[in-house]
Amino acid sequence: MSVDAPSKKPIAEAVEVPTFQITLRIERYNPEFDTESHYEDYEVTVHGTDRVLDALHTIKWDMDGSLSFRRSCAHGVCGSDAMRINGKNRLACKTLVKDVNPDKPITIEPIKGLPVEKDLIVDMEPFFDSYREIMPFLVTTGHEPTHERIQSQADKDRFDDTTKCILCAACTSSCPVFWNDGQYFGPAAIVNAHRFIFDSRDEAGDQRLQILNDKEGVWRCRTVFNCTEACPRGIEVTKAIAEVKRAIITRRV
Amino acid sequence: MVVLRLAGKGRTVAVQPKAASGSLYRGREGMWSWVAHRIAGVLIFFFLFAHVLDTALVRVSPEAYNTVIGTYQNPVVAFGEIGLVAAVVFHAYNGIRIILVDTNTWATRNQRRLFWVVVGLWVVTMGPFIWRHLSHVFG
Numbered sequence: 001m002s003v004d005a006p007s008k009k010p011i012a013e014a015v016e017v018p019t020f021q022i023t024l025r026i027e028r029y030n031p032e033f034d035t036e037s038h039y040e041d042y043e044v045t046v047h048g049t050d051r052v053l054d055a056l057h058t059i060k061w062d063m064d065g066s067l068s069f070r071r072s073c074a075h076g077v078c079g080s081d082a083m084r085i086n087g088k089n090r091l092a093c094k095t096l097v098k099d100v101n102p103d104k105p106i107t108i109e110p111i112k113g114l115p116v117e118k119d120l121i122v123d124m125e126p127f128f129d130s131y132r133e134i135m136p137f138l139v140t141t142g143h144e145p146t147h148e149r150i151q152s153q154a155d156k157d158r159f160d161d162t163t164k165c166i167l168c169a170a171c172t173s174s175c176p177v178f179w180n181d182g183q184y185f186g187p188a189a190i191v192n193a194h195r196f197i198f199d200s201r202d203e204a205g206d207q208r209l210q211i212l213n214d215k216e217g218v219w220r221c222r223t224v225f226n227c228t229e230a231c232p233r234g235i236e237v238t239k240a241i242a243e244v245k246r247a248i249i250t251r252r253v
Numbered sequence: 254m255v256v257l258r259l260a261g262k263g264r265t266v267a268v269q270p271k272a273a274s275g276s277l278y279r280g281r282e283g284m285w286s287w288v289a290h291r292i293a294g295v296l297i298f299f300f301l302f303a304h305v306l307d308t309a310l311v312r313v314s315p316e317a318y319n320t321v322i323g324t325y326q327n328p329v330v331a332f333g334e335i336g337l338v339a340a341v342v343f344h345a346y347n348g349i350r351i352i353l354v355d356t357n358t359w360a361t362r363n364q365r366r367l368f369w370v371v372v373g374l375w376v377v378t379m380g381p382f383i384w385r386h387l388s389h390v391f392g
Contacts, residue, residue, distance in 0.1 A: 087279035109276060174278065176287070223354045225283025225364055238283075239361045242354070 079168030111173035139204035171227035187227035
């Protein structure tokens, strides 16, 4: 075989990842100067593989350093960068620009129902208060075993889905009931209660069901399903809430 | 605007918290079925309010009752009645959907499909009703 043989063979040419211009319309609010929020447009050049978070980084690093938003891991694990992208709650780090219609301006707003502190940063304390109230930790009695607390696969499967929660608040802040009544526990707290209520190793299920039987508990859920659509981890949130509702009615886990 | 630092909590809180943003959340079938269910429910409530009052008139005097009911015999109210039946029928079918969604895992997973079943049943019910009702009113 001659040396130049491979060059004769037509191979798929490496195509450059296309870049394109997008407009980000970001809701801005600076508590030191503004009494109300306003929208600002930013023209950004992005790669076809870029995420919305990359576009936000371009703005913050190269255009306007005053833009504030949360992000930590930037890979969909820490749950810091939930925001409203084109009217839907999503993680900026898991949303590709090409998937949110880059031909039109992309609207980016803070998540709803929690007080805005600055730009896209909201006060998460009310959210975590509800989370703490449902006792998100294993409660047991008796002697601590010297080995692991063994659990069958079938028992694990009952709450497997709700262990995936990363507490990003995309679900809770997509819930119309939560927007109107901040006292409502919200989907995320119920999901995390579900994770322990249906865990065969946990012994405080009754207590948690009692907490969620409150008038601000599961019964405020109107099965709007925004939470299920919003969850970046694909948790069937409304299904979990329905299971808690049923457990309260039947008093059986 | 002044920014306060709350002692102890260590959190910065704006004195005038910004009002919740007004832009529309883009929910899907679940959200719109809930909105429609609410609106239908409120409409039915207002109807029942008027309905209890005019029906109570029969205790005052049957003639007064007949006079009031007589004023309803016009095309404007006839179209209002179509709206009322539309609201009741939607609220009824969607109410069944909500019960199923809350009690049955299959229904929870297929709530979007069930919403379109509700819309379908609503159309199937409303079509013959409107035809019959209007032929009654204008016939």
